[in-house]
């Protein structure tokens with residue numbers, strides 16, 4: 001394809017694809033999403049989700065994307081009934097001294113280290129900050145509605161290569177998550193399996209986390225009518241079936257943080273595969289084997305929601321840098337097919 005008004009094809013309709021597609025529509029581009037899984041069946045739909053840069057690299061880029069996303073979530077929280085985004089206080093507890101603020105503290109202006117008197121028994125350090133909590137099924141539906149309402153197009157198709165995606169447009173934006181193993185032949189991308197349990201909310205209104213628990217992560221994410229209790233992080237585990245014993249152990253860990261959870265009615269348990277990438281998020285301009293320009297945006301690990309708006313802005317800048325008069329050149333060498 002070749003055009004003075006190039007069509008951008010976005011591969012993927014998880015949080016990365018939808019957010020990027022929305023930004024590209026705002027740039028005035030014709031945008032078409034192609035995905036084999038609908039939004040509600042993506043990893044993104046299983047995220048907890050909070051604004052927090054967990055299991056993601058490289059820190060210097062992740063910090064910028066995290067910081068850029070924060071004000072967008074803050075403004076989305078003003079319409080929480082439609083967006084599913086609310087702001088909550090988050091308390092992070094640590095069993096050994098941190099030796100200072102976390103690496104991403106510059107992205108959280110109200111982050112405050114806790115004094116000894118504010119820490120529960122057994123904890124040596126901690127901090128609190130305001131955090132966006134996102135109801136992902138509702139939020140993804142909101143993003144998709146906005147994309148379609150602004151003239152975006154959504155196609156369901158399974159792609160066997162990125163050059164196949166180029167049949168749908170003049171520029172490819174690749175937001176395929178774990179699908180990069182196949183679509184980009186990128187073995188550096190691998191799953192980190194996460195399981196959580198949803199229970200009735202017994203009145204909890206702040207996020208509470210202990211990532212130093214000897215039995216595994218413990219975090220409580222209060223949503224409006226329920227709490228998500230996490231979690232697990234199993235490297236290179238592909239099984240998407242939740243286990244009852246895993247959920248029982250998650251509940252025990254979280255009940256240590258808040259005893260009200262002991263009797264809370266269980267509602268559902270879910271598993272998702274975080275798209276972690278050795279070397280960190282791949283966000284860069286590339287040329288496919290047939291010469292089509294491609295911007296990659298995948299490998300967001302445990303922080304795809306947190307980084308989403310910052311990454312979408314950077315992708316949009318790269319697409320803008322290509323100009324509007326894109327001629328698909330003859331097949332180039334060295335590109336990703």
Ligand SMILES: Cc1cc2nc3c(=O)[nH]c(=O)nc-3n(C[C@H](O)[C@H](O)[C@H](O)COP(=O)(O)OP(=O)(O)OC[C@H]3O[C@@H](n4cnc5c(N)ncnc54)[C@H](O)[C@@H]3O)c2cc1C
Nearest residue numbers: 012013014016036037044050159177179194272304305306
């Ligand atoms: C349990 C759990 C908790 C999490 N909690 C948080 C959190 O609190 N905060 C946070 O920021 N992040 C969190 N994450 C991480 C977050 O969910 C991911 O980083 C994010 O969802 C990645 O989004 P994505 O759009 O890049 O990928 P996905 O959501 O995986 O979407 C990929 C898209 O690409 C499409 N695709 C792939 N291959 C092909 C192909 N061959 N052909 C066509 N389409 C294809 C798929 O259909 C899909 O639409 C959590 C993850 C898990 C599992």
